[in-house]
Amino acid sequence: MSTKDLDTDEVAEIYDELLKTYETEWAYRGHRSLHLAYYDDDHDEPGSAAMNTMRLLSEAAEVDSSDRILNIGCGAGEDSVWNAQAYGTPVIGVNISESQLEFARENAEEHGVEELTTFNYDNFQTLETVDDDSVTLVWGLEALSHSPDRTQALDSARRVLTEDGRVAFTDLFLRTPVETLSESDRKKIEYIDDALGLRIGDIDGFETTLRETGFENIEIEELTDGIKPCTKRRRKFARVAYPVGRVMEKLGLTTKMQINGLAASSKIHKLIQAGVLGYYMVTADRAETTN
Numbered sequence: 001m002s003t004k005d006l007d008t009d010e011v012a013e014i015y016d017e018l019l020k021t022y023e024t025e026w027a028y029r030g031h032r033s034l035h036l037a038y039y040d041d042d043h044d045e046p047g048s049a050a051m052n053t054m055r056l057l058s059e060a061a062e063v064d065s066s067d068r069i070l071n072i073g074c075g076a077g078e079d080s081v082w083n084a085q086a087y088g089t090p091v092i093g094v095n096i097s098e099s100q101l102e103f104a105r106e107n108a109e110e111h112g113v114e115e116l117t118t119f120n121y122d123n124f125q126t127l128e129t130v131d132d133d134s135v136t137l138v139w140g141l142e143a144l145s146h147s148p149d150r151t152q153a154l155d156s157a158r159r160v161l162t163e164d165g166r167v168a169f170t171d172l173f174l175r176t177p178v179e180t181l182s183e184s185d186r187k188k189i190e191y192i193d194d195a196l197g198l199r200i201g202d203i204d205g206f207e208t209t210l211r212e213t214g215f216e217n218i219e220i221e222e223l224t225d226g227i228k229p230c231t232k233r234r235r236k237f238a239r240v241a242y243p244v245g246r247v248m249e250k251l252g253l254t255t256k257m258q259i260n261g262l263a264a265s266s267k268i269h270k271l272i273q274a275g276v277l278g279y280y281m282v283t284a285d286r287a288e289t290t291n
């Protein structure tokens, strides 16, 4: 993983650019998720599989109506709306992109949960808008892979959690530390990190960071097989769209960022198939003390 700092404005800019293609997909699929879809026997088309990822995480986190959820990296509000609708829980969503926050507010209104949801501009590294001891669950659906410093992000999560609070995340992780990768795989990861504003880390390292920042009862479940149909679809789309995009870029009809985003989704699928990347669900409880 690159240790380079990651400017939140850069990440917001990447998302603003990629949202142009996502908006078409959202209209077509009828939802606004920005995460990988989890396929199983009951969820075998893109829309329901995208809902399924949120369902899995809510169930693993044992969300209930007494929760107060903080959704870090809330995207266009889909997972905040999901928890507010399914469980009647109040949700605060934070993001570093004003345009996504606008989408999120609109999304909540469309689903009649605007009273339960609040969307604030805030960096999950510091969570300046969130009070200490104020939420029972910190939820991050593919958010922490954007973190340049997971220790700082988890310290902040711990600070805002109540004593019996917990965290729930899903994300892409390296199966083994970056040092163990071949030069060519390392370059692919760097490309993906740069194109999508990510800092992909390894799963064992994340478990250690969780422990060191004061979390216990850590449960890690691998969900890679279920998201493969989704990454495969994205790769298929990218293979067709990439050459067209290159021509469009020359004509000034699309941008390098969009083209790089396509190439990155192709590489993600390849690395998943090669067993370099995995998709994991992680839950943990706030420990009484830090180590």
Ligand SMILES: C[S@@+](CC[C@H](N)C(=O)[O-])C[C@H]1O[C@@H](n2cnc3c(N)ncnc32)[C@H](O)[C@@H]1O
Residues within 6 Å of the ligand: 008, 011, 012, 015, 032, 033, 034, 035, 072, 073, 074, 075, 076, 077, 078, 079, 094, 095, 096, 097, 100, 122, 123, 124, 125, 140, 141, 142, 143, 146, 147
């Ligand atoms: C892959 S998207 C997932 C969005 C949403 N959770 C979903 O499932 O649709 C990651 C999100 O994290 C946000 N993000 C990245 N870095 C962030 C930071 N430092 N603070 C807050 N949000 C951040 C991005 O803007 C984006 O909305």
